[in-house]
Amino acid sequence: LPPAPARGRRGAARPSGDDRRRAILETAERLLDERGYAAVSVDDLARGAGISRPTFYFYFSSKEEVLLALLDRVVAEARARRPRTAAAGEEPAALLRGVIAAVHGAFSAHRAVTVAAAQARATSPAVREVWSGVMEGFAAETAALVEAERARGAAPPGPPARDLAVLLNSMNERVLESCYAGTGPSVDAEHVVDLLLAVWLRAVYARPGPPPRTPPGGPA
The missing domain is CATH 1.10.357.10 (Tetracycline Repressor, domain 2)
Known part of the structure; x- marks a missing residue:
């Protein structure tokens, strides 16, 4: 069989929902250690997890x-x-x-x-x-x-x-x-x-x- 074509950018694997949720939680624990609860925002959590603010709200309603x-x-x-x-x-x-x-x-x-x-x-x-x-x-x-x-x-x-x-x-x-x-x-x-x-x-x-x-x- 001929080799499978290389996967382009559109075929790259995307993070799963579990991966994104995990990334948010890991970001949150790191930022809590660095800044404390009051100084952490939803934007900080989304940015640290590599997602947009609207995507954050798909997984959590608030910090x-x-x-x-x-x-x-x-x-x-x-x-x-x-x-x-x-x-x-x-x-x-x-x-x-x-x-x-x-x-x-x-x-x-x-x-x-x-x-x-x-x-x-x-x-x-x-x-x-x-x-x-x-x-x-x-x-x-x-x-x-x-x-x-x-x-x-x-x-x-x-x-x-x-x-x-x-x-x-x-x-x-x-x-x-x-x-x-x-x-x-x-x-x-x-x-x-x-x-x-x-x-x-x-x-x-x-x-x-x-x-x-x-x-x-x-x-x-």
Whole structure:
């Protein structure tokens, strides 16, 4: 057979819808890191993704909707990492460390999205509603974990599991956001999981947490 004719410009493969959507999201996360949410416009997102402004609106209705899509991805990543129950013979500290580290790992890997979502909650009812649902989901998962640990005799009876879960997750939210945004007061991001774990262990298992790590350079 004769060789197929070379494809001209008109025959070049065009980006698919998924490619364009991905390009918008990647552009958004990069610009959030560089400029912050308030300084990013729809024109910036379209230009960075290599599309026109009208084409942008085919995929997203606003930059707010782009932020919500990025937030959905981060939450899904955190949930995928988060253990639901303890493995056979696993120490309680290992289970709770996995829960806290999953959230910290996902949100710290997408620090700009986390900070942007926290800032947008002050002005955007849609972002507030979505984040409220995220926190409700984390609270429900934590409450189920606490009930399972109590049922297997690993954790003693205590406050209602849901109330305890809401308190613990609200603490995590505030502490982690202050770490990512660099706003005070905040704790050392390098040791934040250990510090949160110590409080969770006392709250869930009524036991002390692991000893604090010695800071670089020795005790103060």
